[in-house]
Amino acid sequence: MDSMKAAVIYQAGEPEVLRLEQRPIPVPLIGEVLIKVKAFGLNRSELFTRQGHSPNVRFPRVLGIEAVGIVESAPGKEFKPGDRVATAMGGMGRYLDGGYAEYTCVPASQIQSVRTDLDWATLGALPEMLQTAWGSLFKSLRIEHGQTLLIRGGTTSVGLAAAAIAKNHGVTVASTTRKAGRESLLRDSGAEHVFVDNGNLAEQVKAVFPGGVDKVLELIGATTLRDSLRCARPGGTVCMTGMVSNEWAFKDFSPMDMVPTAVSLTTYAGDSDDFMATPLQDLIEQIVAGSLRVQVGQVFSLDDIVAAHRCMEENRAGGKIVVLT
Numbered sequence: 001m002d003s004m005k006a007a008v009i010y011q012a013g014e015p016e017v018l019r020l021e022q023r024p025i026p027v028p029l030i031g032e033v034l035i036k037v038k039a040f041g042l043n044r045s046e047l048f049t050r051q052g053h054s055p056n057v058r059f060p061r062v063l064g065i066e067a068v069g070i071v072e073s074a075p076g077k078e079f080k081p082g083d084r085v086a087t088a089m090g091g092m093g094r095y096l097d098g099g100y101a102e103y104t105c106v107p108a109s110q111i112q113s114v115r116t117d118l119d120w121a122t123l124g125a126l127p128e129m130l131q132t133a134w135g136s137l138f139k140s141l142r143i144e145h146g147q148t149l150l151i152r153g154g155t156t157s158v159g160l161a162a163a164a165i166a167k168n169h170g171v172t173v174a175s176t177t178r179k180a181g182r183e184s185l186l187r188d189s190g191a192e193h194v195f196v197d198n199g200n201l202a203e204q205v206k207a208v209f210p211g212g213v214d215k216v217l218e219l220i221g222a223t224t225l226r227d228s229l230r231c232a233r234p235g236g237t238v239c240m241t242g243m244v245s246n247e248w249a250f251k252d253f254s255p256m257d258m259v260p261t262a263v264s265l266t267t268y269a270g271d272s273d274d275f276m277a278t279p280l281q282d283l284i285e286q287i288v289a290g291s292l293r294v295q296v297g298q299v300f301s302l303d304d305i306v307a308a309h310r311c312m313e314e315n316r317a318g319g320k321i322v323v324l325t
Contacts, residue, residue: 005325006101009198010060012052015309017293018063018100020302026097028308030076030323033108035085035295038069039124040099041157042321043310044244051095057094059125061143064099065092069325078108086280087111090272101303102325110272112280118288125296125320126159130283131275132268133162137169139277140239140268141215145170147210151177152197152228155243157320160295162217163190165283169215169293173285176201185318189293199223202230206267212236223252226258234262241268244315295319 002043003022010015015310028034046063048054066088069077079085091112092098096106114122135141136158149166151159154175163173167190175194183194201224206212212233217243218225231237250258259265286292297319300308305323312321 004102005302006062006097007063008060009050011224012050014063015050015313016195017050017303018309020305023062024181025103026268028073028075028105031108032076033074033079033086033102033111034072034087034104034105035067035069035111036072037067037102037104037325039120039322040064040067040231040323041125041128042308042323043128044242044312046093047309047312050126051081054094058127061093062097062099062101062104063093064101065089065094065101066103067104068114068123068127069104072103074108074269076108078178079111083112084114084116084123086114086123086127088125088131088272088275089270090275096225098304100321100323102302109243110275112276113283114281116281116284116288118284121299121322121325122287122294123284123294124322125294126280126284126287129157129161129294129320130165130280131278133165133271134160134278134283135270135274136217136239136268137166139274140241140266141217141237143169143171143215147214148174148233149215150174150176150205150216150228151191151202151219152216152224153244154191154194154203154233155182155318156219156242156244157180157295157297157317158242159183159217160189164293166190167192168286174205174208185295189295197224201227205231209233215239217241217317220244229263229265232260232263234260237264237266239266239268297321299324300324
């Protein structure tokens, strides 16, 4: 077989613009690895690209910024055929064809080997989700044992993973949800405090943490960032990582009005270097042991990629959406 099934986008639009077709299996060069994709997680950046908000991405393109699977071939012998691997970022789904296919070809420098019997649906949820949660917590927020952390957008897949990782690190976690019925989901993932988010959290947070929290992980975006900055104590840090509100920018940004005295504002984007720095094997072993809980939402097949994207767009997943090939 020298052709593969892939979901290809030719123009921006609704989920139906993702078209399943047969394409030639890529041929890896020295320094590249051909991966037989077993599963991949869906990411909001792919939703933004599909909607036409990624001007640097040229169509037609196979989307997908991550994948897990088995090495098919590695001409440079960085990996052996049959190795289980994970890859993320590094231009996947943007200027390289990405994971929405039965095979993907990526640079060896952005692949981690994983030794595990974890099922593909769970493994497929991990690379980008754990990279984003880990990098936000330890690279940008520099979280430390004994600190307090507010996760704004706690029911997102990254929010749930970040809560679990932070709790295991000895951090007191507070998470937000807009729906009171999701409190148990947040507590099960490691949140000690749950706030129902009405858009004005600072007063609620300061009723529990009088001086404010040490760190805030902002996963909703510009719509809530001003209020999140008011939740941090002087000397605290707010990291904007996510944009589930689809709001990238402020209409009017006045730093003196928006950023409280002595509160720091940072961001986290993450790239293949950050993925490679994520201790994926260690985190997988914690998941297998039951000491790190991750929330897989709905699982789809590649044939149902349109339905998977609609589920993501309508925020119906309740965890990370995974597609099996």
